[in-house]
Each structure stands twice: as structure tokens, then as C-alpha cells.
Amino acid sequence: xxxxxxxxxxxxxxxxGREVTRERILTxxxxxxxxxxxxxxxxxxxxxHAGVNVALINRYFGSKAGLLTEILREDGVxxxxxxxxxxxxxxxxxxxxxxxxxxxxxxxxxxxxxxxxGDPDLQSVYQGRLKSALLDPLTVYLGxxxxxxxxxxxAAVLLGLSRVRRVEGGDALRTSDRAQxxxxxxxxxxxCLEDFGAPDPDDP
Amino acid sequence: xxxxxxxxxxxxxxxxGREVTRERILTxxxxxxxxxxxxxxxxxxxxxHAGVNVALINRYFGSKAGLLTEILREDGVxxxxxxxxxxxxxxxxxxxxxxxxxxxxxxxxxxxxxxxxGDPDLQSVYQGRLKSALLDPLTVYLGxxxxxxxxxxxAAVLLGLSRVRRVEGGDALRTSDRAQxxxxxxxxxxxCLEDFGAPDPDDP
DNA sequence: TTTGACAGGTCAACAGCGTTTACCTATACC
DNA sequence: GGTATAGGTAAACGCTGTTGACCTGTCAAA
Numbered sequence: 001x002x003x004x005x006x007x008x009x010x011x012x013x014x015x016x017g018r019e020v021t022r023e024r025i026l027t028x029x030x031x032x033x034x035x036x037x038x039x040x041x042x043x044x045x046x047x048x049h050a051g052v053n054v055a056l057i058n059r060y061f062g063s064k065a066g067l068l069t070e071i072l073r074e075d076g077v078x079x080x081x082x083x084x085x086x087x088x089x090x091x092x093x094x095x096x097x098x099x100x101x102x103x104x105x106x107x108x109x110x111x112x113x114x115x116x117x118g119d120p121d122l123q124s125v126y127q128g129r130l131k132s133a134l135l136d137p138l139t140v141y142l143g144x145x146x147x148x149x150x151x152x153x154x155a156a157v158l159l160g161l162s163r164v165r166r167v168e169g170g171d172a173l174r175t176s177d178r179a180q181x182x183x184x185x186x187x188x189x190x191x192c193l194e195d196f197g198a199p200d201p202d203d204p
Numbered sequence: 205x206x207x208x209x210x211x212x213x214x215x216x217x218x219x220x221g222r223e224v225t226r227e228r229i230l231t232x233x234x235x236x237x238x239x240x241x242x243x244x245x246x247x248x249x250x251x252x253h254a255g256v257n258v259a260l261i262n263r264y265f266g267s268k269a270g271l272l273t274e275i276l277r278e279d280g281v282x283x284x285x286x287x288x289x290x291x292x293x294x295x296x297x298x299x300x301x302x303x304x305x306x307x308x309x310x311x312x313x314x315x316x317x318x319x320x321x322g323d324p325d326l327q328s329v330y331q332g333r334l335k336s337a338l339l340d341p342l343t344v345y346l347g348x349x350x351x352x353x354x355x356x357x358x359a360a361v362l363l364g365l366s367r368v369r370r371v372e373g374g375d376a377l378r379t380s381d382r383a384q385x386x387x388x389x390x391x392x393x394x395x396c397l398e399d400f401g402a403p404d405p406d407d408p
Numbered sequence: 409t410t411t412g413a414c415a416g417g418t419c420a421a422c423a424g425c426g427t428t429t430a431c432c433t434a435t436a437c438c
Numbered sequence: 439g440g441t442a443t444a445g446g447t448a449a450a451c452g453c454t455g456t457t458g459a460c461c462t463g464t465c466a467a468a
Contacts, residue, residue: 018445043426053447058427121426127371135372148376152368153388160364164356167331168339172352180400184357188395196384220416220463247455257418262456325455411468418461425454432447438440 022060024050029067034109038068038116065121071109072125078133082141090141091193095186098158102165102173102181114162130155146196153192161185226264228254233271238313242272242326269325275313276329282337286345294345295397299390302362306369306377306385334359350400357396365389 028050032041043064047054061067081093100106116122138151165173173181232254236245247268251258265271285297304310342355369377377385 021445042424044424054426055428055448056446059445064426130368130371135376146379149379149385152372152376153392156364156368157361157392158364159367160360160362163363163367164334164360167334168356172339172356175350175353177400181353184395184398184400188357188361188392191388191392191395194388196381196388222416225416246453248453258455259419259457260417263416268455409468411466413464413466415464416462419459420457421459422457423455426452428451429449430447431449433445435442435444437442 091189099182283341295393303386
């Protein structure tokens, strides 16, 4: 289990071994997924890019989808977005993040994977991720009646935006003034979170 | 040992022939895609269900994705939703349609294909369809400044809802009163269409 | 009636995929 | 030195969508 390499005193980086191989695969997969998308990159491509045998992908990650899950596990921007910062600015944080994604900012990996969303093999990965990275923390964070429903509406707006961007290439959603767009998305999110049956709190 | 086809004078339905075979494939594919989704249904499954040779799918439709394109070509609910009815009720029509989809109503085929959205092979099919069935007609229909942007926002909300439903299984989005949900979606859509820079018309 | 053309259908193969199985090999410990 | 074992390998499995070569039945002209 332990790495006898460093305990032995030798400082040379090993080119084999569990951790090294895992890392090689992760790095190559991340790079290839980013540039080509999940569906277009085969296990054999990843393996050969990593200089590693194909079978090792399944040995270490169970499956190609498992490899992606592992990659995504490290990179959770939404939970931080939700909890980091004052609650009254939650919607603004989310809106600005969504708009920045429309403008092609944000993680290249994320963009590539948005592009691959819907692959049958990724279905469950994406479902789990949407839940664990957005719906669940947001539901908990809201912690009020119908929290899940409000969270789902917010998620719908956020996901819908990135989906339309994918189809439209972002052109249509970028024609207008960015600040205006941000405000509009902000308003949409706030409308999602508004209590049911309650009148507009700004308009008593 | 079939009898001579209608050209021979007989009125009996032929079991072979270009149109018959095409129709058999289309029918089987529609049924299988509806029940299993695009990605889970193989060409060979379609062929055997239709009682037809696999190669004929590619002969008549070019590819499996081409077959799906042909199926979708006939079924355009959104263009009708947009143009059929008074303009002032457009958002209500869209909202009610979206909510009915959340409740599992509407075309089973559509639901199944939502479920398969994102398959790499379907990417272009879906992009074309979203444009031709929703974005383009809506843009034309709005026909005002920033029409494309407003249409994109509407599309984002609609697509986002169906996507979250897919992930959540529709549970979260159905917990509340349906009428309330419809009103909320309606409000979201109206907010999408609201002119930029214009103040709330209900609140002069 | 014979011939030829040709649309429609069949079959087997191709290259690729993700994944699994059986095997080898180099290292670590007794 | 012997041996257990983690790490790595090669070859296959069953599947996919797709293709090209080959039949076959029907029709039209000779």
C-alpha cells in the first residue's frame, strides 16, 4: 500500500506504480476530454496518450465513465458558489457565474463536458453531479418550504442557459449588453426563489 | 410467393417494396425509441423488430441518426404552439405545455428523446431541431429588437425544465400545486420576453 | 419467349468501441 | 533464495454502426 520509493530514500520520480499510473491516466483524460469531448475520446486513445495499457483504465477507475466521475469529483464550483459569500448575494453569484459561462469563461473542461452532456454513458454521471453539486447543496442552503422545488427551478434556468449556448454557439445570448443580460438572469433566478403565494417583497 | 403488387391490379397490401419497408422501419424505430431511448436501441434491434434486414436502415435513411431525423421531421409541436392562438397568450401556451411535459404528458417519443439528448450522434440532430422548431419560429414571431435573445432565454427556461425533470425524475417539480407551478413558469417566460431597459409594465 | 436491366433484399464482413480474462513480471518480504 | 503479490500486458469478447458484394424477383423491350 505505502510507496516504498520515498521511504527507501530514493528521490527519483517513479514511472510506474499505482499512484503514478492513476495520475497519468487522469491527466491525459482531462486533457483529451477538454479538447475533444468525452464521446469522441476512446479508452484506447487515453491509454496510448498516457503511455499506459488500456486495461488499466478499467482497473483503476472501473470504467470510462468512472474515470470521468473521478475527474469531476475534484472540481465542484457550484457548492462553493452557493456557500461562499453573503446569502443575500447568492442569486447574483449564480447569475454572474452563468453569464460568464455564456461568454466562454470558466473551466475549459466544463465547457467540453457540457458539449458532451447527454451521452448515454454519462447520463448517470451527470445526474449524480447535478444533484450533488447544485440541487442538494442549494436545497439545504435554502432550507425552507418547497426548497427542493425552488432549487430545481434555479437549476433549470442555469442548465437551460448553458444548453442553449451550446446549440446557439453563444451568439444569440451574447448580442446584448453583458450587464443587462446578467441583470435579467438575476431577475429570473430571484423569481425562481420567490415564495409561492407571496407577493413581490419589493412591492408590498 | 407474394401476389403481384397493386401494379398488377390487386388491392392487397404488399409486404415488400420501398414504401412499405420504409414505413415498417419508421414505425418500429418510433416505438423502440419511445420505450428505450435512442442510445439503447441498436440498428439490429430496429431491423429485427421491423422484420427487415439491418442494411436497409442505412439504405433508406443513410444512418441511424438519419432515421431519427426523419422521425422528428414529422412531429413539430412547438411551431404550432407558437403560431396557433392569440399572441397575448403565447407565454401561457408555452408554460402550460412545459408543465404538462413535467407531468409526463405530451408525446412519449419526445420524452424518450429528451432522455437520450446529448448522444454525440444526436448532437447535430438536436441542434438543428431546437433551432428550426423553437428558436427560429419564435424569433420570427417576436420580430422585434433582440428577438433572438428573448427567444434564446425562453428556450433556456423550457429546455432547463425538461432537463431537470429528467434528472430529478420530475418529483421535485411536481410536489407543489400544478397551477402555482404553471403561473411561476409563465412569469419566468414573461420575464424572458420583457424588453431590455424597460421597467416593469405592471408597475409604472 | 427470351433477354436484360434494375430496384429491393440478403449476408458477411469491417473497423471501432468498452470491457474482461488469463497470463506475465518485477518488486518486497520472510 | 524462495515466494507471494501488486502492477502491467496481450488477446480476446460481444457489441456497435456501417458497407460492399452478392442474390432475386419483377418488369420492359426485343
